[in-house]
Amino acid sequence: MHDAALPQRIALLGNPNCGKTALFNLLTGSRQKVANYAGVTVERKEGVLRTMAGRRVAVLDLPGAYSLNAVSNDEAVTRDVITGHSQETLPDLLVCVADATNLRLHLRLVLEARRLGLPVVVALNKMDRALQLGIAVDKQRLARELNLPVVETVSIHAHGADELRALLDQPLQPCPPSHWRAPGIEQVMATQNDVLRIFQATVTSPSVDRDPSDRIDRFMMHPLWGFAVLGAVLFLTFLAVFSLGGWITGFIEEGTAWLGTTISATMAEGPLRGLLVDGVIGGVGGVLAFLPQILILFLFILALEASGYLPRAAFLLDRPMAAAGLSGRSFIPLLSSFACAIPGIMATRTITHWRDRLTTILIAPLMACSARIPVYTLLIAALFPHQPVAGALVMIGLYALGIVAAMTVAWVIKRADANHARSPLMMELPAYQWPDPRSIVIGLWERAMIFLRRVGTIILALTIVMWALYTIPSPRRTDEKTPIARSIAGEIGHALHYVFAPIGFNEEISIALVPGMAAREVVVSSLGTVYAMQGDEEQLDAQLTERIADEWPLAMKLSLLLWLVFAPQCLSTFVAVKRETGSWRQMWIMGGYLFGLAYLSSLITYQLTAFLTTP
Amino acid sequence: MRHARAETINLNELPELCWATVAGVTVPLDPADHGLVLRLVELGFVPGERVRVVREGHPGGEPLAIRVGHTTFALRRYEAAFIRVTPEG
Numbered sequence: 234m235h236d237a238a239l240p241q242r243i244a245l246l247g248n249p250n251c252g253k254t255a256l257f258n259l260l261t262g263s264r265q266k267v268a269n270y271a272g273v274t275v276e277r278k279e280g281v282l283r284t285m286a287g288r289r290v291a292v293l294d295l296p297g298a299y300s301l302n303a304v305s306n307d308e309a310v311t312r313d314v315i316t317g318h319s320q321e322t323l324p325d326l327l328v329c330v331a332d333a334t335n336l337r338l339h340l341r342l343v344l345e346a347r348r349l350g351l352p353v354v355v356a357l358n359k360m361d362r363a364l365q366l367g368i369a370v371d372k373q374r375l376a377r378e379l380n381l382p383v384v385e386t387v388s389i390h391a392h393g394a395d396e397l398r399a400l401l402d403q404p405l406q407p408c409p410p411s412h413w414r415a416p417g418i419e420q421v422m423a424t425q426n427d428v429l430r431i432f433q434a435t436v437t438s439p440s441v442d443r444d445p446s447d448r449i450d451r452f453m454m455h456p457l458w459g460f461a462v463l464g465a466v467l468f469l470t471f472l473a474v475f476s477l478g479g480w481i482t483g484f485i486e487e488g489t490a491w492l493g494t495t496i497s498a499t500m501a502e503g504p505l506r507g508l509l510v511d512g513v514i515g516g517v518g519g520v521l522a523f524l525p526q527i528l529i530l531f532l533f534i535l536a537l538e539a540s541g542y543l544p545r546a547a548f549l550l551d552r553p554m555a556a557a558g559l560s561g562r563s564f565i566p567l568l569s570s571f572a573c574a575i576p577g578i579m580a581t582r583t584i585t586h587w588r589d590r591l592t593t594i595l596i597a598p599l600m601a602c603s604a605r606i607p608v609y610t611l612l613i614a615a616l617f618p619h620q621p622v623a624g625a626l627v628m629i630g631l632y633a634l635g636i637v638a639a640m641t642v643a644w645v646i647k648r649a650d651a652n653h654a655r656s657p658l659m660m661e662l663p664a665y666q667w668p669d670p671r672s673i674v675i676g677l678w679e680r681a682m683i684f685l686r687r688v689g690t691i692i693l694a695l696t697i698v699m700w701a702l703y704t705i706p707s708p709r710r711t712d713e714k715t716p717i718a719r720s721i722a723g724e725i726g727h728a729l730h731y732v733f734a735p736i737g738f739n740e741e742i743s744i745a746l747v748p749g750m751a752a753r754e755v756v757v758s759s760l761g762t763v764y765a766m767q768g769d770e771e772q773l774d775a776q777l778t779e780r781i782a783d784e785w786p787l788a789m790k791l792s793l794l795l796w797l798v799f800a801p802q803c804l805s806t807f808v809a810v811k812r813e814t815g816s817w818r819q820m821w822i823m824g825g826y827l828f829g830l831a832y833l834s835s836l837i838t839y840q841l842t843a844f845l846t847t848p
Numbered sequence: 849m850r851h852a853r854a855e856t857i858n859l860n861e862l863p864e865l866c867w868a869t870v871a872g873v874t875v876p877l878d879p880a881d882h883g884l885v886l887r888l889v890e891l892g893f894v895p896g897e898r899v900r901v902v903r904e905g906h907p908g909g910e911p912l913a914i915r916v917g918h919t920t921f922a923l924r925r926y927e928a929a930f931i932r933v934t935p936e937g
Contacts, residue, residue, distance in 0.1 A: 299890060304883060334918060335917070335918045335919055337918060337919075338891065338919050418889065422894065425889065425894045426894075447902050450902050450913060454902075454913055455903070544922070547922075548922045551905055552906060552908055555910075657924065658911050658923060659891075659927060661922075663919075663920075
């Protein structure tokens, strides 16, 4: 052994669903950095672990790959990083994570990794589950057959990676360099024969017929019961979002109102106080109020995904979604878009077929994200005062309208695409399991950060700009009555009013929609500002509801509701579409069609209602 | 790698819940499908493996939930048609 170097940079390689990310979370805890690989929208996760001797080692969590014969962006990134064809530093040790309950599938990647000319360690993951299922793995024999060190790991136990941590204090075994070339089908067959031989020599498992998973699947994917379960799961999820989420949101609103009052009481009257209280606290507080609803929806999505249920839901919905030109793979991104379109658009990365992915990105903003809930609630309360049942039905109707519109748009895109290629499915339905709480907490944290970064950047900046526009008077409008009508915002709203007049929006709405174009969350608070009202959030809502109920004609209320279902009022969504598609054109197509849809549906609604309600 | 015998059928023709043994894969006529077949082999659809259709999707029997070894995959009928199987008894 001429080189007794210790590993400094390791990379985790493994099949999707091998528990690699849970192991990564166990190894690194909260010490991880999430970004993208250079030039592609593939998530790059890096962290630092401590070995048993206390050394710090960098860990890269490579995207899950079934094979180095890449068919997806994820697999291409993994292949490029470990074959030295990327800007990444080559790791000095590959930890090949293999699910002990499914070695028949996962050993193949280990054999492929062995040919790379890098030191490899095999981590037999989910060993606890293998024991439960009566699967026995002869570790010594496996290490001998593979000629690689083999360690056992259990991602859900605090000490489950200690064997691996200890191994990382051992010097690296030198490895003859080699050049990786994509294997042909003959070589893949030969590798599979090796896998089968090693598998049969090292693993004893009870007959597949005894696996309960098939029986659960028969039920979960039953044409009748399967859909009933799916309906119940979605119903419970949204029930929690609305009831529990609304309850927590109440506390946040009270908190921000208290902060505003406290600052008002302690600071001297002046522009700085106005900026802090009305601008920053009002704006950011109003947006933070959605965080509970977003997080509850993601808690359900993450838990359902980790349990293995969501791929089954995607299986059930594959055929119905095919009618709209999509596949079951679009289900999870679209479900996420009900919380917020941005993580939804990011979740389309799992869709390997580019046209399907693009269609899903384009329709994701039509799913009613949580930022729409307060505006919907306000308008519905004004439309149907003291009629909670009618109000709830209209709310469900608005959600349904978004879904129907999305399916129609997807169908039109499919029809417009002349060389429409078959979209493949080939989706693993992983074994059912209990979700790992640590991974769910980390997943929730990551999504909360995506949202908070928006609040911290776009929405905060926007709130300050809007506050300035509302405060600075325009020299040409000195004869207007209210300060807002005299401001620059008033002038912009006045100009926009001509565009919005045919769809029934008055000057107040037009002004409120100016900031609302960049983030629809602020529509309610800007409407409040425009109507020159003071007071805390709750009071503001009640007053606004009354004024809208009294002063706006029915046609105007309906028209604004329809507008809010379709209009792309979210700058962050534009940014996300540009980033994920890498194309300005797609971004403008998304914005253009949504504006067109919003304007057209509001125009029809307004003109028709106005015509019918005119005595 | 093709052991086409009289009793082999394509996996998409296998009735629900009927166990079968993979006999081989069909070499696709369209070169665009080579990657697909290669991936099927990599996922474990290799001669000797036992497979069965756990559930057909509805409506139209699409897609298929197929059990192979300790894994279940959702495949389209088009994809399953490249896999030759011998039904058991």
